[in-house]
Amino acid sequence: MTFTGRTTVITGASSGIGRALAVALAARGARVGVTARRADRLADLAREIRATGGTVETAPADVADRPALLAAVRTLEARLGPADLLIANAGMSYHTGAAEMNVPRVEEIMRVNFLGVVYAVEAVLPGMIERGHGHVVGMSSLAAFKGFPGAAAYCASKAALNAYLEGLRIELRSKGVAVTTVCPGFVNTPIVANNPAMPFLMEPDEAARRILRALRRRPGVFSFPWPLAVLMKLAKWAPDWLVAKKVPTKRGEGEKKN
Ligand SMILES: NC(=O)c1ccc[n+]([C@@H]2O[C@H](COP(=O)([O-])OP(=O)(O)OC[C@H]3O[C@@H](n4cnc5c(N)ncnc54)[C@H](OP(=O)(O)O)[C@@H]3O)[C@@H](O)[C@H]2O)c1
Structure with a gap:
């Protein structure tokens, strides 16, 4: 699949x-x-894209606000045509430690990282099913594979997203709509600004290049970079004492990571 002439909606x-x-x-x-x-x-x-001759439309919305997000996607589709590709990418992270439970923070992370994707999918999926083609992409994380101390809510939001997208993918097989879960490692963006250690860190442009190359074959799951993906899959089976020793949790309770 190529991207030329396709309508793409990107959140975040x-x-x-x-x-x-x-x-x-x-x-x-x-x-x-x-x-x-x-x-x-x-x-x-939009200015940057138009300056190079590209086609772009904007519609601001909070992904946690279901009616607002639906309206924004409707606006974009009215201007650009029905979405062929959705990249539900918006996400955020706070430190969520166990010492002081901060349930409102946990709710916010779930609303943005999980429900925000569900709302975006809701906005495009009926049309894709009706047309018999489309591609839904959710931006998850390698953090979905393991509950890390201090990031329990973020990891849970991404694990929920992985399971949700997996279910959709299997169900939509016969409808012509592909579903891809993208699980990046560390990418140099504001969301990881306070992270103490970031092996295999890459720049956003490089991450985008790898993601788009992978999306052309519409994989079920795309995890990258592969050495970190392998490590994270192994971490799933690592004993708790080892993870507790290796993963620092120095950040203050409730501190925003992006
Ligand atoms: N960077 C990494 O190392 C890394 C690794 C794995 C996965 N990811 C995932 O990649 C995705 C993009 O993150 P990033 O690294 O590019 O971080 P980023 O630079 O902080 O971008 C986050 C984007 O999400 C948007 N966003 C956050 N909350 C939103 C809300 N309530 N409504 C609408 N948009 C919202 C932000 O826009 P506004 O603030 O303007 O709303 C921003 O455009 C996230 O889902 C993140 O979990 C990142």
């Missing part, structure tokens, strides 16, 4: 991986519809 496109994906897709000839909360950043992105 005002920064980091989503932004890099928007630029890269526009450069490959896709019509790109972008959303996020920060309208000024989306406007900057």
